[in-house]
Amino acid sequence: MKMVLMMTRCYLVITALLLLSVIPTAVTEVVKSMSDCDQFLLDGAPPHVPGVLEDGKILDQNRYKPICQTYMNKRRFVTLYDIKNRIPVFSAIKYRGQHDSRRPQNRWKIEPQLEKADYDKNMLDDKGSINKHQAGKMDYRNNRTFDRGHLLPSAYAFNKTDKISTFTLTNIVPQAATFNQGSWNKMEKCIKCVMDKYCKNNNNNTEGFVVTGALPSSNNTLNNKINIPSMLWSAFCCYSSNMNMWLASAHWGTNVPDESETEYLQTKTLSELHHELSTADSEFKVFPGTRCPLHRTVTRFYPTSKNCYCPSSISPNVTSQPFTTKSGSLMSISSPPASTASTAAITSASTSISSPPAPTSGPIITTSATGSDAATSLPLTGAAYLWHTHISTSDPHKTNP
Template sequence: MLWLLLLQVLASCLWLGHSEVVTSFESCPQFFYEETTPHEALTPQNAAWICQRYNNQYHFATLYDRNRRIPVYSAYIYEAACDEVTTPESWWFVEPQLITLFPKMKRESIILEQHLFTLEQIKESQAVVEDYSNLIGLVRGHLNPSGHHRSDDSKLATFTLTNIVPQDSSVNKGAWKKYEMATMAEKSKGCRTTYVITGAVPGNDYVAGGRVNKPSHIWSAACCVMGEEYMKAWAVIAENDKNEAQDLTLGELEERLTKFYGGQDITLFHDDCPRE
């Protein structure tokens, strides 16, 4: 019992003394082509820059909206499509770093069992397992899917609720899955490195009693490095209530996002990535 008390005291001290997270991706710039991040117009009012860390290694990067409790985007390096991973309902990770200076994702159930933080403390800045437990017509939609990674650690790292949005079940299992598993594999042939940024446009509806935003659209863009001087890029967008995914050029997606985000010119990748 003494060690539990000491852990609670330590967590409380960290909670009071350090309530901020980093304000850039300086610890994980490798997930962005030429270390160039998307335009700041995508940054929400109460943002968190998360270098997603599991087993002492960074696996991808996420810009997270703490007010809407959904990711704005996740950035990663695509690997040849592999089998997806499924996890039990209670297995999902949350991010203690949204509460205090603790850089590693941790399972929500373990945090609560070890009395590191209360559920109320976790819920203040992010979605929790119960927020996704009674969805109707919606599922947990990965922005960075486990099937785009080869190693077990990278696959498991995608199962953090900071990489998840409420996604229409029909598009998740239909057009979007086809894009993730078939279209990406086809388009990335010949690529030496494929940088991917997948995001969600905030919508007007909420789930979980108003806690978690339901995005109006899900989008993804890729910048493929094929050689020293040859590159290609592509993009896709889907409305979050229709089983359809529209193929776009990178430039077309950026134009679409510019309209969604109030007219500020949005760029997702370094200028070297072709827009047409």
């Protein structure tokens, strides 16, 4: 009888261990350096973000936390997270194409180690708890203005488990709903089509590098807690073996509602993005030290398929169907934004045009906003001003009066 009981207990223990071994676990580790997750960065080089991350070094390690976003014991992408503003600075991934196109359920997760270093490394489902150093799903409820906007979209993840890993709130910012679902979403689809067709390495495998970030506002918050970024930006770079050249482009847009359903983001060069986000004493670089082209875009490679939502798929000769671009230029602000005036100034940066943006590396001049190259005499305005003030402000969680 004792022998039977012992054998039964052993069987139960083994069964329990086997079950634990197949239960999906999400391990998201807060690490010390971006170099711990450099496999998601082109040539292992992180962006140079003024006042935040310079020459690969995090300037304030008590505030900015690099996270190796790992699901089922496999690292999927990397995020640099701002625990003061409770939004990511950027997320980055090595794009490999898409094996599974289905979007998973929205089961939002949090990072326990952001609350306490010795907490479990496992990414946990958000049960509605109150967090001190990160956003929770409750912080986004009861608002009809902002979506939980992915920096790294689930559509850029390779398979189902990769996609699930993007639904961590450390990869999320408050994003104007129609902006998220409209012009920003179309940009993501367009660039995905370009990468799927042209980003082929020497082994003919799909391979590209994407970095997407958010520029925090000076004092605009959601529920007095989460910084509402004034601007979102994204860039990609890859080597195209079938074209025998390096490809790159950038986009950004102000975090305000789209003015129409036909609105698109202007395609920009990396150099223009660098200029937009640089400060007076520090230059922004998204792919530093790499061979990414700085002064040309990929607009001439935009596919004509309507499923790709690229602006060039609309014929410039069709004047009866004009569309709108959101230039997103913050450099047109001629003075430091006041607590309530900044949003109004940013909103005015949109303009209507009757043809797609031309495939040129130069600035696109609009009637309501000055191109970024024309604003070089204002070194500490717009985006540069916000990079400076979001670091030095004493209380970024104040709401607008």
